[in-house]
Amino acid sequence: MHGATGLESALWRAVAAYRGLALCYAAVMIAMNSGGYARPAGGWAVLGVMTAWTAYAYRAYGSPRRRGPALPAADLAVAAGCVLATAWVETEANIAAGRPTLPVSWVAAAVLSWAVVHGRRGGVAAALVLGAADVLVHVIAGTAGDMGSTTFDGVVLLLLVGLVVGHVVRLARESEARLARAVELEAATRERERLARRIHDSVLQVLAMVQRRGGELGGEAAELGRLAGEQEAALRSLIGSRPRVPEAGASSGAAAAGGAEVDLRSLLTGHASPSVTVSTPATEVPLPAHAAREVEAAVAAALDNVRRHCGPGARAWVLLEDGPAGVTVSVRDDGPGIPAGRLEEAAAAGRLGVAQSIRGRVADLGGDVVIVTGEGEGTEIEMTVPRPGTPPRGASGG
Structure with a gap:
């Protein structure tokens, strides 16, 4: 799982906002259509489940410690269950006529969550599960032969949401990682330049003086001056070299084991x-x-x-x-x-x-x-x- 970075927080806030707005739309649709349901109380019960899960998901996804594999799986299960409940609440005629499922676009929040957590493949997998649930509603209601383009349009839309959002999230994470590396490199460069100034004002000047005086005195002092000159050149080369920041994904453990590149x-x-x-x-x-x-x-x-x-x-x-x-x-x-x-x-x-x-x-x-x-x-x-x-x-x- 990814850490609670600024990007992660922004993504989950966006998903939470969509989930809340989609719940309001689903509530309006259930209120408008409840008079024609085979079991109107069932429609309000499904809305209650959706409302409770929206509140819980807002808190759960807001905590990085709770974003384990179980949370997206439960999210997808609740969304699929609300879709399947349509076969019990709606009439066969309404289902055959192409009336949308009870949660309508609310289920796309589960696809968005999977896309954020698992990327493109996760988003597409979640869309396929919900698409299968949508088709299964017609099978249970005995209207499989009457499925129109509305059902398939909904499935295709969910697939596009999972694919596109998963891809955008991956690009955003890569951009954030590159920005972090650039900031780290800039900080390392500034620190190196600061140390270089201090070394130049002290150590390098002393080594240069020892080299010069040793050459003037001759004898053993000349050898000492030669060694001081070598160390001065090595130190100048060291502080003048460009620091290299490890690539994203290179862990400290890999570096310690010699797996990182230098x-x-x-x-x-x-x-x-x-x-x-x-x-x-x-x-x-x-x-x-x-x-x-x-x-x-x-x-x-x-x-x-x-x-x-x-x-x-x-x-x-x-x-x-x-x-x-x-x-x-x-x-x-x-x-x-x-x-x-x-x-x-x-x-x-x-x-x-x-x-x-x-x-x-x-x-x-x-x-x-x-x-x-x-x-x-x-x-x-x-x-x-x-x-x-x-x-x-x-x-x-x-």
Whole structure:
């Protein structure tokens, strides 16, 4: 069931208003036709039931806690019962002449309720039940052969009401959800901009000063300045990235379980620094949260290898490419390259940085890793990860 949003409240108020007005019309029709009923007291009894149910439905549908499956079912049962009571109250001649059922248009309120709760399919299902009850009145009265266009027109009208109202309600709910996401995104953006201003006025300025002074002093201070510069670049990239709001329907439980999608760009750009250039597409690159974190961890392991084995002056480039079948992340450096057989020797010696931190992670995601290197030519590690539903590829190395 949907929550008690402003849209929900407005929909139920509209249904309640229609139900009340339709009851007044039914009361007028019963008062006008009661003299010609086979059982006039029965007509007033049906009106009493309709009045009591209208009052109860107004209170019940007004409380979100009562809008369980039983309430619309009872609503439909009462409406169908009032229709069937026509066969007992009316005369056979009046039914054959096409006189409307006792509740007339009041029964459409049940169709509206089902359309609001269950959408188009629910509205159409309720209309079919009431249409069948209308036809059954003629069967019980023995006038099935005298059914005119009035009966079928009423059934068709109920079907259109259920279909159209159910469709409009679905569109309205989707619009409300999109508006809520837009408001959430705007609030997140404003908060990010506020934090960015405060960070810029304090932390970023301090890091920039440490980088500048460390370069002037040299020695160990220069290394400290270099690290401060890397952190400054990473922090600037983080506060400058656009926040991503989960799609409607993505629950917090799904997010916690790694089922929600995140933008891989925002994870990779956090590794940008004066010595690391990160290039990503202009549009979002969504991946399931678990897969995105594993790819980011593999990239972090590759960059850590560059820092440890290529020297402090080495540069690295990270390139993210998005395709219909999956994503490809390349990490390239200008270091001395990996001598032939070095990776196998490292794995045999128990150093599994490339074998597990990179190849292992990507293989677990159904992807593969290709390493292109040569002495004095740098190294490029290309990681390809398929999207969910895409046939996995076996891991390979180059």
